[in-house]
Amino acid sequence: MIRPNMATMLGFVATDARVAPRALQALVREAADRSFNRITIDGDTSTNDSFVLVATGQAAHDEITALESPEGAALREAVIAVSQQLAQAIVRDGEGATKFITVRVDGGRSKEECRWVAYAIAHSPLVKTAFFASDPNLGRILAAVGYAGIADLDQSLIDLHLDDVHVATKGGRHPAYQEADGQRVMKQSEITVRVDLHRGAAHATVWTCDLSHDYVTINADYRS
Incomplete structure (x- = not known):
């Protein structure tokens, strides 16, 4: 029962950086959107989730007020990398x-439609x-690409790769x-599915897993 929006999850990331509240709020939203809000196990969500980014301000540097600054960009890269590692x-x-x-x-044509397609495959x-x-x-x-909800999708343009194949x-x-x-490729424990719609420059990535006998057993035996 995991598909962050977010879902059944408590996530915490901490840094000793000195960060202005507005910049920190923007960073936590972006980090969540590019990590915990890009994973799915089965598409089922719950309300029991939070992602918290804490900045203690103990580091000896000037306050970061903009994520576009060199210091802000470095912090942004690090927080997103850690968040993605935890989400994965x-x-x-x-x-x-x-x-x-x-x-x-x-x-x-947009990140949104790329997410629709990615989630259609992942779900x-x-x-x-x-x-x-x-x-x-x-x-x-x-077939999943086709029913993802893009009304004017030209399926005759689609390319599909499984890793390098x-x-x-x-x-x-x-x-x-x-x-x-x-x-x-399919026998590997880690697989990348790449779909190119050939209709624009936007892209999106989602992380998921397979559906096994054990998934059915675990959820059939589970009681809340």
């Missing part, structure tokens, strides 16, 4: 998870069970694709 750890420890999957969608039970079975079922992934091009199977290559 939740996915790796997901109920019954055996594989860690990065879903990156490029070529969208699909058919896609997730295919990952568990190490089955390079490109049809399931392309070019699986589909122009909406169909790549002429050079061999299923053995796809299965080689």
Whole structure:
């Protein structure tokens, strides 16, 4: 039952940096949006979640008032990196998870539509069970892209990669694709799915996992 919006999670990050409240508020929102709000186990959310960024101000430097400054940019990079590491750890420890999957969608007209596509893939039970079975079922992934809710999507432009393997091009199977290559990737414990919509310059990334027998067992036995 994990899909941050946020979900069933308490996250804490602390720094000794001296940061102005307005800059800190902007940073915690961006960090959450690029980490904890980019993971999903099963798409089910709860209200029991918080992400807290604490700055103690104990460091001996001038107060950071803008994230665009050199000091602010360094802090921003560090906080986002730590937040993403923590968020990804939740996915790796997901109920019954055996594989860690990065879903990156490029070529969208907006980040929002890229997120729609990424989450459609990450939430699909058919896609997730295919990952568990190490089955390079490109049809399931392309179907998820198709029903992601982009009304004017031209599926004949879509490219799909599984790690370094070019699986589909122009909406169909790549002429050079061999299923053995796809299965080689699907057997890995960490997999990257890359979709290019070829309709813009926006992109988005979501992290998820597979759906295993243990997921069903854990949640069937669970009582609140």
